[in-house]
Amino acid sequence: MPIPTSGAWPPPAHAPAYTAYRTWDAWYTGLPDELVKVYTERPTAKVRPSQLAGGVVGMLSRWLWGSPPRAGQRDTRLHVPVPADLAATSAGLLFAEPPTLACDNAEAQEAVDRLIEHGLYTVLRHGAEIGSALGDVYLRPVIDREVAPDRAIATAVPADAAIPVIRWGRLVEVTFWSTVHESSGTVLRLLEHHDVVNGAGRITYALHHGTADELGRAIPLTEHPDVAHLAELVDETSAQATGLDRLDVVRIPNAGPNRLWRKLGPLKYHGRSDMDGNEPVFDQIDAVWTGWMGDIRNARGRITVPEYMLQSNGPGQGATWDADREVYSAINAMPGQQTGTGLTVTQFAIRHVEHKATIDALMEVAMRHAGLSSQTMGEEGDVAVTATEVQARERHSFVTRGDRITAWAPALAEYVELHLALERINFGGPDEERPNVEFGDSVTESPEQVARTVQLLAAAEAVSTETKVRMVHPDWDDEQVREEVDRIKGDAPPVVEVGASLGALAGNHPGGEPADEAEEEPPAEE
DSSP: OOOOSSSBSGGGGGGGHHHHHHHHHHHHHHHHHHHHHHHHHHGGSSOGGGGGSHHHHHHHHTTTTTTTOOOSSSSOOOOOOOHHHHHHHHHHHHHHSOOOOEOSSSEEEEHHHHHTTTTTHHHHHHHHHHHHSEEEEEEEEEEEEETTTTEEEEEEEEGGGGGEEETEEEEEEEEEEEEEEEEETTEEEEEEEEEEETTTEEEEEEEEOSSSSSOOOOEEEGGTTTTGGGGTTTTTSEEESOSSSSOOOEEOOOSSSSSSTOOTTTTTTSSOOTTTHHHHHHHHHHHHHHHHHHHHHHTTTTEEEEGGGGGOTTTOOEEEEOOTTOOOOOOOOOOOOOSOOOOEEOOOOOOOHHHHHHHHHHHHHHHHHHOOOOOGGTTTOOOOOOHHHHHTTTTHHHHHHHHHHHHHHHHHHHHHHHHHHHHHHHOOOOOOOOOOEEEOOOOOOHHHHHHHHHHHHTTTTOOOOHHHHHHHHHTTOOOHHHHHHHHHHHHSSSOOOOOHHHHHHTTOOTOOOOOOOOOOOOOOOO
């Protein structure tokens, strides 16, 4: 697919994905105004009132965010940032303990360490969070000599800024786009098309002047100062050679298979968002939270005062009741008006137990649907447990983490190799190498648990001193381990061999020479 030149935006084949992206983005960002727009301003919402009784439109109209606020009343709906917390938790489960990237070549390892030093893990953590929310994330290296004169910059692109072409699960080309300027219905979009032609990678740039729904006409890159510098990098076809023999982009799907578009050719290989199917649950969580806060507002004590207890403010000035006044004299009322009921105090109950139990149950459903255990977000409190107990309680989360690692590990290795190749071409770096990627266990054992494990292994005579030191100090290098082993051996008391001890008991000298023994008397002659 060549770079788009005109027509509807996004392209019709990708419109279903972008409709979903807008919904998931609204839940992820958590802006109430955006949630209202998503569920009330979509074209399917503009129907006759009689149609609101059933169907998809009727269902959405009964959602908390699907009904517009009543005229003349304050909008009291509240949003609980569960979707954002879920995405952040999913990313933290992968990259809270960064993976290890190991290369056989020393120079390549130095280049990888420099890449890590300049924020690779931060980019991966943010990319994983965006991927959890939208289903896909794209990693690509960028060359900008004004920002980084001696290296490439690692970047992550969200799925709602990409138009990919995926064949048999592999990314073959992709168009990234961004809004350069938007004003009075006019939108300037920059398109970056990454592909491979005749075995050579390239990036084609195009600036389009259009509207919110139309790509519009192509205009020169020099028409806007923010992208004018690209005109110096491209040839007569507006393309820039990457110097690579492959695509300079790596796609990482969040999960699969895709439930929404599994029968749509252009979209069936897209990753699945953790919010896919969770939207009604999120809406119910917000509804319960809004009701809970409504109970708190309604629970403010109210006093109903009969008319005869109101203090007259004079002719034509009405009457008032001062709730803060402590002492009252006789009420100035006409005879016969002081009969009837007195003060009525109204105090509504706050149903906090019921509301919390409902939210907890909904949270558990949302987490389970996203492949996480409820304990992962701290639903069971902060009671100290061992690593084994953590693994048992959060088995669902760790199974999901294992599935995500199977997608992230090879993609990350491919990206690092791609990044090193681009640095070699542009900055004369070392030859690229695909590193070995190892993710940690994600559960850090306490010092007491580690000590107990080492003690049991030592009692079973199953580990050496060096192995015990490495278990206690996994972050130490070989030199530190050797020094610690030498110190341990120097502090230990001398070991006496068992054979020598038995010889000493038998009367032998420590050197092994037998002691002088008394000559035995010869047997008496008969």
